[in-house]
Amino acid sequence: MRFHTRKWVKPEDLNPNQSLFGGRLLQWIDEEAALYAIIQLENTHIVTKFISEINFISSPKQGDIIEIGIVATKFGTTSLTLRCEVRNKMDHQQILTIDRLVFVNLNKEGMPTPHGKTAITFVADRLLR
Template sequence: MRFLSRRLVMPNDLNYANSLFGGRALEWIDEEAAIYAICQLETNCLVTKHIGEISFDSPATQGDIVEFGLATKRVGRTSITVTCLVRNKATKKTICLADDIVFVKVDPDTRLPVAHGKTESLLKEQTDRELRTLNLMQD
């Protein structure tokens, strides 16, 4: 799993108990997972079809920095399924896990599903190339 982005928990992100509001966390998860899927499939014509089980394990409070780990679970003909782990940057404690987030590529005019042309092995090669380019992976 690659941790690709971070957010600072601000006062307007809090619930009545002064911890990160679950709805805000879900908004962030959907956005971060969509960006990940868009980058993987190299298209922004994606829609969220499904978000599976979501479990909240520990709170985040004002001033915490949370980071989003994303990984590809499955690649279908028109879809990609990802997992998103949200954790506290300082403590590494899991805040939330959203599993089986499914995005589907759609035709921009008809809004019907269309093939994206990617496979799991192609995405792995693409990611490895990107990591080498960024010098994040040793040869």
């Protein structure tokens, strides 16, 4: 799993317990996963269809730097399934895991459409085509 996105936990990200608000973390994850799906499917018209059980393992505090890891686990006809892990950048303590985030590829009319992808590709490789 590659960890690309890093976030710094700031005062505005905290809940009343002075730890990272879970909703803020889920917002960051959904955005990062959507960007990952857009890049993999080469289409800006995608939607989040499903997020499986969310396992909160530890609570980041103000000042922590966290990183979000995403990996594609399944390419469906119109969908892409991802797995996510969030960890503390400094000590690699696990913060959260999500086994399945499913995104659906849409056409310009907003209808599910086949994407034709079967494996992870990298932008650098696509540019060589």
